Amino acid sequence: MSNSSFAFFLATGRNIPALVEKNNGVMEMKKQEERLKRILSYETVNQIFDALDEGIIIVDRDYNILFYNKTLTRIEGLESNSVIGKKLLDVFPSLTPEESTIYQVIKSAKPIFNRYQTYLNYKGKEIRTVNSTIPIIENGQVLGALEISRDVSELYDLSQKVLELQQKLIGRKPRSANIGLRYTFDSIIGRSQKIRELVSLLKKVAGTTSSVLIYGETGTGKELFAQSIHSESPRRNKPFIAQNCAALPETLLESLLFGTTRGSFTGAEDKPGLFEQADGGTLLLDEINCMGLSLQSKLLRVLQEGVVRRIGATYDIPVDVRIIATTNERPSELLKSGRLRNDLFYRLSVIYVEIPPLRERLEDIEDLVMHFIEKYNEKFKKNVKGVDRQVLSLFKEYPWPGNVRELEHVIEGVMNYVDEGYISLSDLKYLSFGSFKNYVEHKAERPSTVKSRVDEYEKDLIINALKSTGGNITKAAQLLGIKRQALQYRLRKYGIDKKLFS
Incomplete structure (x- = not known):
């Protein structure tokens, strides 16, 4: 491609925003344009376009191919030196002007985005791409078009x-x-x-x-x-x-x-x-x-x-x-x-x-954990009976951004290492993935105080009492052996909503 042929592409630098001052905006834009032209030599642009995963083709307004990157060579099986300088429809004879997105864009001066296209090159190879085609305009005149192509042949074959x-x-x-x-x-x-x-x-x-x-x-x-x-x-x-x-x-x-x-x-x-x-x-x-x-x-x-x-x-x-x-x-x-x-x-x-989300239905965690344990006991031929109280407490503290699917993955991961009995906190060290692993490690860095462990135990007792009484405060207090007012205080302290159990 000659420098004069490529000049119209460099002219599109006028469309790139520049940091301009209010009083000398036009002069500043001219300076930025000149700097851009010095940086974007033909060799530089060629290197940039060849590094992209998408195919790039540039044609002039007479439909002569001016640029053809290496990705298009891989997609279409054509070498750039065999297509540059040729007419578009000579290289792709199966296309008609009505079917070609490049013809449509040059004729209408309007871009076309994400258009699916299937065609044959002159070697008879069928090509399937999703194209975005952009007109290159200077001083109100269409100088040519640039088309970006994404190969979807494999996706198409898979869908078929x-x-x-x-x-x-x-x-x-x-x-x-x-x-x-x-x-x-x-x-x-x-x-x-x-x-x-x-x-x-x-x-x-x-x-x-x-x-x-x-x-x-x-x-x-x-x-x-x-x-x-x-x-x-x-x-x-x-x-x-x-x-x-x-x-x-x-x-x-x-x-x-x-x-x-x-x-x-x-x-x-x-x-x-x-x-x-x-x-x-x-x-x-x-x-x-x-x-x-x-x-x-x-x-x-x-x-x-x-x-x-x-x-x-x-x-x-x-x-x-x-x-x-x-x-x-x-x-x-x-x-x-x-x-x-x-x-x-x-x-x-x-x-x-x-x-x-799972964080809004914490009372379901115990049932879900047992369901997944039973599932992977059968699948892995193991005899795990459940998780211990500390692990269950940890599960109820963690926010579970991946919800039930994440909980299942955690159970599956741990059960690769545990054969029987109850899953303990020490078993969680074997986990090697995800935010739950990070949460466990971070929590381990801050050892629980005696008071915090007592609070966790008390909270579990209250939750179990509410479950067994269907959320009835009076009956739960009797079951726990404390006054109704004392139970209400602890509900506020631990942020427990009795409505979840009714």
Whole structure:
């Protein structure tokens, strides 16, 4: 590439913000521009672009290729010296001006972001990328375009394999088969009031067809609750299909959800999407907060009209699918930031529930611990009976940012080293991961005083008394052998909420 050909790219330095003074802003910007030009020589920019994981191609307004980095060489199998100076469509003959994002951007002078594209190079190799294409403009004239390409061929192949496997499952099994279903409401461990109320509510709504939106922090068990709703519903013998919206780029997720028609893009075949496969059953859209706004509008149409249209099709297909969506971010924050459409939120949240984090249901920890111990006793062929009181006390102090999933991982990790008896504080030293390990080590640096250990013991006694009396203060005080007023004082002292036990 000649220096004159590359000059238009350097001119884009005018778009980089400079620290300017109010009175001499224009002069300061000119100085910064000259400094930028001196730093960004062709060799420097070449080194920077070659170091990126994304492919970079630059063309002029006549569609001559001026720059082509090493990453594109790896993606497309073409050497830069064999494409620089050639016309874009000579190198990629399968593209038409209408299909090429570069042609569209140069013609319209408007950028295109995250556009899925599939094409053949002149060697016949099929390329699948997600492109962002930006016009290069100076003095109101389009000088060319820069395109950034991310290779998604492997992701596409993986998604197609998943889709084919799902189709084979449906083809082999009767439509009454439950796909991927493992949990029922009996799988939910917990006696806390919040969990009891949540389960009671969801059992009532399970019999309807209304959409459900579930919010919960990572690790709280959102899919467990979603599957339980399906298992309790009249759709229990119909498909249950789950799709993580964060696992695939939006264009691939769209083809997976809605299906494709032969010829809709290069290599496309007639394939039903997940909506068609889940017909009569339930479709779980996990991490709906990661779905792009464009795809959200298409999802809204399915919810409102009960039909889907495959990519490239000219006809609609009626579907009867109950949607359960989950998010690990509060919907209020998603709406405020514009990452969730208001109309989709109102359509999804006909039934809206929040799963409490583990730190708000501490009375469930003991039951959960025993559940996981029994699970890994069976899996590891061991005979661990439980955890000692000090470990249980530590579990109830720790805030569990990873919630129930983190607790399970801790139990699993410890049980790799303990064969029988009770898990003690000394066994926790074997843990080699995570914030819980750091918490244990930090706590070990501050030895407990006699008073603090007595307080912990007293607190445990009070909690157990409240559990056995269903939160009745008078009966708990009698059980402990102290006056009612003395018990109330200790409840305030230890921050114990009696309502949690009623």
